[in-house]
Amino acid sequence: MEKMKYDVVVVGGRVGGSTASLFASKKGLDVLIIEKNQEIGVPVQCAEATSSSTFKTLEMKPSSKYVCNEIKGADVYAPDGSHGHLEGGYAEGFILERKLFDKHLAIESAKAGTDILVKTTVKDLIRKKEGVRGVVAKHMDHTLEIEAELVIAADGIESQVAQMAGLNTRQTPHSLCSCAQYEMVGVSCDPHYLQFYFGQKIAPGGYVWVFPKGDGVANVGVGVRSDTTSAYSFLRKFTSQMNATPVELNIGGVPVHGPVDKTYTDGLMVVGDAAGQVEPFTGGGIHVTVLCARIAGEVAAEAIEKGKTSENFLKRYETRWKKEVGGDLKQSLKYRRIMDRLTDEEMNILAKFLKKQDLESISKMSMLGFVRDYPQFLKLLKEIL
Incomplete structure (x- = not known):
């Protein structure tokens, strides 16, 4: 058995793992990334949209090397086909080519x-009385014993590494959104605006998205929470109405129930999808993951510099990321739960109301008038307010 030694071992080389390792390495730590696939960035498991805050966190400028398109806003479609238009603000950002972006970060x-x-997989953790102290991994035909002061688990949904360390990262069918996405050629849409479609018939418990990548190419996907029909079936039904050709299919799951209960233990931190650091309402996670992973890399440097890698010290990782994005994730989960309870008819009514409003400054008077006309929304609006 070959033995190796590092300050930090990061399991997973996608956005979360590469960001954590980047900032840990910048602080002078000796870091190793372990990635199970033979190429970082594939297969794609993302709709590939992100906000400008991602690049601010990374201290990078967006590059044409991996940015396909700049997004200025979005069109949101209710079940009856009526739609509202969002310009700038939260709906502004970029469409990435994740195959290139993830590899660029690495x-x-x-x-x-x-x-x-x-092409390396973790088989077990090295445990000592101080806690996790490295991993046992399989690289091709070789078994490696890799000692480390800290391990960062960025190994995706239901992180096996975190579970080996005793953390509960398990998901349930209700807490996951099942997703299927085509990259399609010949899609007719405005290249600078996202499209979202809601309705129980096309995407129960989720939505359909059309994210333009430019030159008639777009990601067309469906996220659903359904016990009876697969996301792929809903995707095929939606795209059957389009005169476009799929060139790639990606299928996966997104955690939409909020962060896991605990993202640290002795000698280990958890980031990204593994930690449930995803917006429950939209399913978007790149900007959240990058922020949390940067914090993990910085806390790792502090911990090793001070020789304190116990959970009492690493708790500051969770404290910091919750301070930065915890409130936003809770609010996003609240919105998702509200949407879960709306019928298609109620979605249509709400869409018509919102279409007439300035979303930046909806007045209490307009809301009171809306509730007077549609009293069934009173309880929902109380939750928002």
Whole structure:
């Protein structure tokens, strides 16, 4: 058995893992990324949209190397086909080519000093009385014993590494949104605006998205929570009405129940999908993951510098990310639960109301008038207010 030693081992080389390793390496730590796939960035498991805050957190400028398109807003469609238009603000951002973006982050991390092992899987954790102290991994035909002061688990939904350490990262069918997405050629849409479609018949418990990548290419996907019909079936039904050709299919799950209960333990932190650091309402997670992963990398540097890697010290990781995005994630979960309870008819009514409003400054008077006309919304609006 080959033995290795690092300050930090990061399990998972996608956005969360590469961001954590990047900032840990910038702080002078000796870091290793372990990635189970033979190429970082594939297969794609994302609709590929993100906000400008992602690049501010990364301290990078958006590059045409991996940015397909700039987004100025969005059109949101109710079940009856009526739609509202959002301009700028939250709906503004970029469409990425994740195959290139994820690899770019890994390359930047490597330039900062991170070592990377692809096609490598974790088989067990190294445990000592102080807690987690590394991993046992399989690289090709070789078994590696990799000692480390800290492990960062960025290994996706239901993180096996976190579970090995005793943390509960398990998801349920209700807490996951099942997703299927085509990359399609020949899609007719405004290249700078996202499209969202809601309705129980096309996407129960979720929505359909059309994210333009430019030159008639777009990601067309469906996220659902359904016990009877697969996301892929809903995707095929929706795209059957389009005169466009699929060139790629990706299927996966997104955690939409909020963060897991605990994202740290002795010698280990959890980031990204593994930690449930995803907006429950939209299912978007790149900007959240990047922020939390940067904090994990910085806390790792503090912990190792001070020789304190117990959960009492690593708790500051969770304290910091909750301070930054915890409130937003709770609010997003509240909105998702409200949407879960709306019928298609109620969605249509709400859409017509919102279409007439300035979403930045909806007045209490307009809400009171709306509730007077539609008293069934009173309880829902109380939750929002």
